[in-house]
Amino acid sequence: MPNITLEIRRIPKPGKEFEVIREVIKALKNVNRTGLVSNSAMASHASERDIVSGVRFSGWDELEEIHDHLMSNEDFQKHQSSIEELCSKTTIQALNILAPGDINSGTKYMRRTFLKAKRGESGGLADSLLAWHEVFPSGKKPIVQKQAAGDIDIVRITSGFESLKSMMESASDIATNPDYSKFRTQVSNLTQNVMSWNYRVVHINQV
Numbered sequence: 729m730p731n732i733t734l735e736i737r738r739i740p741k742p743g744k745e746f747e748v749i750r751e752v753i754k755a756l757k758n759v760n761r762t763g764l765v766s767n768s769a770m771a772s773h774a775s776e777r778d779i780v781s782g783v784r785f786s787g788w789d790e791l792e793e794i795h796d797h798l799m800s801n802e803d804f805q806k807h808q809s810s811i812e813e814l815c816s817k818t819t820i821q822a823l824n825i826l827a828p829g830d831i832n833s834g835t836k837y838m839r840r841t842f843l844k845a846k847r848g849e850s851g852g853l854a855d856s857l858l859a860w861h862e863v864f865p866s867g868k869k870p871i872v873q874k875q876a877a878g879d880i881d882i883v884r885i886t887s888g889f890e891s892l893k894s895m896m897e898s899a900s901d902i903a904t905n906p907d908y909s910k911f912r913t914q915v916s917n918l919t920q921n922v923m924s925w926n927y928r929v930v931h932i933n934q935v
Contacts, residue, residue, distance in 0.1 A: 731825040732785040733873065734794070739776050739817040751811045752781050753931045758807075759783060759794070762934055764831070766838055766927035769892075780840075780927065791822065822876040823884065826854060827861045829871035831888035833932055837895045841885040841924040843915065850874070850881045853918040857883060860911040868898070881920075888929075895926065 740748040745767070752765050763783035771777065785791045798804055812818055831838070845853040857872050864870065870887040874880075889895040902908060 731828065732788065732791060732876075733823040733825060733871075734783045734785060734791060735821045735823055736781045736783075737819045737821075738779045738781075738811070738815045740779060740814055741816050744814040745777065745779070748779050748811060748814045749930055751807070751814065752779055755807060755811065756781055756783065756931065756933050758804075760933075761785070764835075764929055764933065765931040766929045768925065769837060769928040770926040775925070821878065823873040824876060825871060825873055827858055827869070827872040829869045829886060829888065830867050831871065831886070833934060834890050835888035835929050835932065837889045837892055838927045838929060839885075839887045839889070839895060839899075839924055840927065841887075841922060843883045843885065843922050844879070844920045845881045845883060845918055846920055847881060849918045850883060853915065854883050856911060856914040856918060857885065860908065860915070863907065863911075 736752075738748055738752065749765065749767060756763050756765055761783050763781060765779065765781045767779045768777040785794075798808070843853060843857070854872065854874060861869055861872055868887075870885045873884040873886065875882060875884065887895075887898065889898065903912075
């Protein structure tokens with residue numbers, strides 16, 4: 729059975745960031761599902777600060793139930809619409825989880841990395857990342873995901889950290905650890921580019 733993350737990315741209007749965070753946390757609590765809310769901690773100056781919520785589902789039938797609920801529940805619709813009014817843009821993606829990771833109640837920071845495969849190489853890239861995933865130490869494994877819509881050549885990695893320092897140390901380890909050399913080479917040969925965004929976790933639901 730597939731595991732799925734429904735990810736909602738919101739770009740708040742100027743001055744509305746913390747209001748959006750409060751309302752998104754409220755919405756996550758109302759659905760009573762495992763998930764989290766995070767907001768931009770470090771990003772390039774060319775990108776926009778955002779707030780991302782991720783909700784976990786065990787299969788497509790469960791996600792379909794949420795779609796049905798959205799279409800029939802006016803209170804739910806009103807609350808979602810009120811959040812939309814605070815934002816300049818909202819996007820929604822469903823992500824297939826290829827390998828689970830170690831994100832838990834102690835997670836304070838997250839890095840979301842988007843790897844753009846060369847055309848026709850996304851399957852090989854996913855396989856290389858899954859093999860790399862196996863050699864990561866227990867407790868530090870990232871989530872490997874592919875999106876169900878949009879650019880089919882993108883494979884995503886989401887990693888959780890207990891501190892900003894540990895996130896920076898992990899980045900250095902991935903780039904220099906000789907045990908990871910063959911995986912770095914494989915990934916480099918299969919990708920066009922790689923982009924990462926760093927987030928601060930502001931709320932976690934564990935159900």
